[in-house]
Amino acid sequence: GCGNKNQGAATENGGQAAGGGEAAKSDVKIGMVTDVGGVNDKSFNQSAWEALEAVQTETGAEVKYLQSKSDQDYDPNLNQFIKGGYNLTWGIGFNLANAIEKAAKENPNSNLAIIDSVVDAPNVKSVTFAENEGSFLVGVVAGKMTKTNKVGFVGGQDSPLIKRFEVGFAAGVKAVNPNAEVVVNYTGAFDKPDLGKAAAATIYNSGADIIFHAAGGTGTGVFNEAKSRVKSGQQVWVIGVDKDQSLEFGDDVTLTSMVKRVDEAVKKVSKEVVDGTFTPGVETLSLKDNGVGLPETNKNVPQDVLDTVEEYKQKIIKGEITVPAK
Amino acid sequence: MDLITLGQIINTTLVFATALIFASLGGIFSERSGVTNLGIEGLMIFGAFAAAIGGYYAEDAGMGGTAAAWVGVLAAIVFGVIVSLIHAVASITFKADQVISGIVINFLAAGSTLYLVKLLFNGSGESELIQGFNKLNIPGLTDIPFIGSVFFNAYPTTYLAIILVIAGWYVLYKTPFGLRLRAVGEHPSAADTVGVKVNRLRYIGVMISGALAGLGGATITLTTTGTFSHNTISGQGYIAIAAMIFGKWNPIGAFGAAVFFGFSQAIRNYVQLFAWSQSIPQEIIFMLPYLLTIIVLVGAVGRSSAPAALGQPYDPGKR
Amino acid sequence: MDAATPVVELKQITKRFPGIVANDSISLKLHKGEIHALLGENGAGKSTLMNILFGLYQPEEGTIEVDGKPVAIDSPNRAIELGIGMVHQHFKLVQPFTVTENIVLGSEPRKGVKLDYKKAAAEVKRLSEQYGLQVNPDAKIQDISVGMQQRVEIIKTLYRGADILIFDEPTAVLTPQEINELMDIMKRLVAEGKSIILITHKLKEIMHISDTVTIIRRGKVIDTVKTSETTPNELAEKMVGRSVSFKVDKAPAKPGKVVLDVKGLTSKNKDGIAALNGLSLQVKAGEIVGIAGVDGNGQSELIEALTGLRKVDSGSVALLGKDITNLSPRHVSEAGVSHIPEDRHKHGLVLDFSMSENMVLETYYKAPYSRNGFLNYDAINEQAKSLIERFDVRTPSIQTKARSLSGGNQQKAIIAREIDKNPDLLIAAQPTRGLDVGAIEFVQQQLIAQRDQGKAVLLISFELDEIMNVSDRIAVIYEGQIVGEVLPEETNDQELGLMMAGSTVKKGAEHG
């Protein structure tokens, strides 16, 4: 269908809450600066933006985003919101940490928030996730369900954040299947599906049947490789990341996903601003807070495996198991 | 490295190389006619875009996955040809600097495809996922040990690419059209004085390059990403140009070079399967394909032989 | 059509280029079986007129009739249809293609969609035998001699069924042997009923082969005469507008000390074949030594080795007793060697530089043109002005790009630059190629003047006349060696020709 330009950057006539409904009017303005991924990255930028749109529908707050074309854009983009009198400005992704820190110092009276990184400033809310814990759980699924005793991990850029996914996943696999082998492949990029595809092909070729990816858009290539193999009769799976990726890539290849509730976090903090209860500081969302974990429905995972997952989940929450993070 | 792994690497290689094969073959047709084409990247972007859109609307209209993918291929070819005409008009008719007008294509591609995607998909910077192609087994052939799994379990585009390389070589070197095209790229006024229409052939060369580069872009959408976004094509066009030069403007050579690039990419992934690779910095492994290329180039003897009139607009009156 | 109707008649052709009337109401008749020579100074408009006849340019005024019927020749294709073929001054051959491919290009025999190469090669062979034009159909153009390339050009026109052949300065790049062969070929062509228009600057050739001569000066026809009723002197006078002396005036040489001393020079080509094969040669102060030889016997390699452009494998080059073997071109130049290169466009000038920049191409880095690393444009312009004046280089201004000058003037500029360096040794390679008699006279006088000032001059030329007239001593080069030395007054074309073909070896007295 052909376009309605207003969907891209939400509405600018703040009063009219999109989506109709009996939303309360609010004159709060919330801005969001994406990293280079943009709001259609099928990953955290998208989750965050969808959350903000939901906030708009529910509260009538005006929301808007600016996509960064490069690292240099973070500063002016944040400033566009700050100087425009926005009540809260989100920086989505750890890449924005330094820009948020700089902006926070220069504008002590503005509220800022960041996902996936900790910025130490009195006017910044930092939201991070215990990705290692969630990844542990999908590792349990993989360890239980692999038929070849070999599973794979495809990472984007090799960074401490992505390492948390890898390490947690490997720990989960080993916990339930000590004999299973985990092969790891970093593609070096979050936006190169072709590299993801080649990495997946190599891993599947080496005998693995399940791949967990934490590679953003690069993961699209992983799904595509799996799909083409499934079509030609091979039984392989992909474990998605950030969102329930079965919704996008279908149930024939998506085993489950390591969901990171960026949307919940964004919603929660944004609403705090609308309600006037915003408190700066660091918040780490873990299994306990339902900040990470499996999606609600998992068609492809048998109940007994889900039960094991639940078992481990409780152990982690109780602190009986500490999931490594690096 | 055992035989099976080698076979698998070759298989992966071919998947990787397919788009490069198309695009570098396209480059050859343009440059053999004497028109530099740095717009390959942009033409690939347009092709990838058209394939995503074409495939999407075909699926929307109820076509099955593969049929819709072929619609995407067709759309990419048509789009590639249309866009290549911008380059042709500027550089052939208006005698603009060919390098510049190629780069213009890249700029227009980067801007307008994303702009259109946003218009068509409600502001989203990425098109909707489509089915694309699946790997094809050729009954009988696929069962041949080793060879079968290496060469006869591939995407239709890969088969098409190999066919086109052979066809391209045949056309260039065995047909009157090829002779004329190459003559126009080497010595346009010689061609002109024997009644060969220089500019018309150059138009054809550029349009073929548009079609093939578009096809290369479509390959990536239809076999790798399933969608189009700003980074669906990111540098493959330039690699294809490198492959063309590396292959000395010859279809077979460019095919070899494209496969080489694909191979070094495959190696880069393959290496990571081994535990010892953990002790090598990742970045070194990432560099591998590019380093290998330079090393091979330096080792390769002989200067590369570009068409003699490459880059020069044809002006019959010039002394 | 009666016999008196010309096969081609040009009527009142006028063609203008920005700032110049290249053809000013030119009329010309070509009869069947005739060789019609076109004569004129550089830039007189000969090529322009022929390009019009061949459909490359459109005239502003005038008409063309072929076999008595007016025709509009709007493209080479049309010209070819009308049976007109042209052998251009600069060959229109695709270097990496084979002889056959070049010949059939544009009208290829086919088998289905395929080019029928076998049939094409057979046709080439047939034509080459019919007209006695020896070529190897499968050789690549880049691998064959210039003379051979020209035969390919001729076969190209014959293949297209041309009855009217235009030759634009066909002999400028040929060796004497090749010229003789070409003359025979032309005679044969005329005997077969073809008609020929021949452009050449060489009056000897015109006298030898043409039936009629049309003389053009500054775009206008001066006269059309029967060859049998004129003399070279008359022709030259009509062409230049003054009398030209053909005997090069020069006093006997007074050779002094040895300036250039080459001993046992050996240098291999890429493919390992010795291009120079133990070549030895001396040139003394105050003499002009001419190198005679068939193209491809090491002339170019010798020049390159002398000027530092090529590394030699063994042997030595000494200048005034100082060893300059394998020095860089810059150092050779600084040691006192000047070089007028064979190819003025490719090697002699930077065509996109202004004339003034070109005049200091080898001296820009020296004072006063350059001080502390900075160019001194005042000094450069000064120098350019003075050279242009002294050597009568016709250019609109010193800021004009070299590209826009005529060949003759480009050559004069190079000669000016090289002579002004005041070298001990002046190497002149084909210095008069493509120039008109007036310009040739000028260039040759300059060489002699250098000699008279006590410089050593090494002249490499395929023009036997030039070698005979200008040199004080002639060295014959054959297969990378000097195979003999003779004095011009003691030899003749026949003897030289034999030596150049390598059949007789006659050593000069002063040589070992």
Added chain:
Amino acid sequence: MANFLKLFTKDSFILAIVAIIMGLVLGALVMLLGGYDPIEAYGALFERVYGDTYNFGEAIREMTPLILTGLAFSFAARAGLFNIGGEGQFLIGMTAASVVAIQLKGLPAFIHAPLAVIAGALFGGLWAALAGYLKAKRGVNEVITCIMLNWIGLYAANLVINRFMLLEGQNRSVDIQPTASISIDWLSQMMGNARVHWGTLIAVAAAVFFYIFLWKTKQGYELRSVGFNQDASRYAGMNVDRNIVKAMFISGTFAGLAGAFEVLGVFHYQSVMASSPGTGFDGIAVALIGMNNPFGVLLGAVLFGTLTYGSAGMSFAADVPPEITRIVIGSIIFFIAAQGIVRWVLKPFYSKRKKEKVL
């Protein structure tokens, strides 16, 4: 200067202006087709760039590397070389500057900062010279080597950061020593914390250097000569190979500076990058707009910088996708390159005015 003015003939200047107008008009048409208001959009674009000091400062920050990568491309082009490797040279220059700025400690600012700048220039130059060397000595086409070196440069930069200078738990290097900063703090404060730095001045100086070097020095004469005709240059005694390497080196120096300034003046640290930032490629566009003339490059960078920096304002205030500016830039380059088209458009005007003069 007379010479330089001649480089900018009145005719080519008019053509460039008309090309720019035509590009903007074409962009407006595309906006209309998409249902946007071009007047509002362009208004927002220029408002963003020239509306307040902060954004103006940031726009200048955006233009600075473009000037330098534009000069890099142009310089090589003047010597007949196609330096498509600005991207890699930019990154290597950046990395070298980072190493010096981070690892050397205890130096006074007036030594440390210049040292870091020089390191950036030097390594950018060497990276490019590598391509030049391979061309001169081995005949390897510089286009391929440059493309490959872009990728290698990216990973080499990441390698250095990851191995030696990583900020624990982050995807970037530790901060540079304050002594290596080239930010202009007082001006930055005056401009609402816009990241202005001395590199801008150096970039302008580089354009002047470019002009003087190429047209006023003997080495520049050699480079131009080699650029036009290698054979004749060799015959005239110039060392062609050395000039190729030299031209690439100087060209890379410009790109290296651009990278160095990003670290020393803008970010004060270096990120680990997943893909190269594109400044080198944008520089090619800038060079083309500027017709490979150093002062044209300055103007080209201003135009390019204005359009790209302003595009965010356009999408913010008028909801126009920022990609439109790429279309505009592409069209401007197109019209500048295909002057025939512009002339053709202008023909009615020209022939009316100049009818007698032309004929």
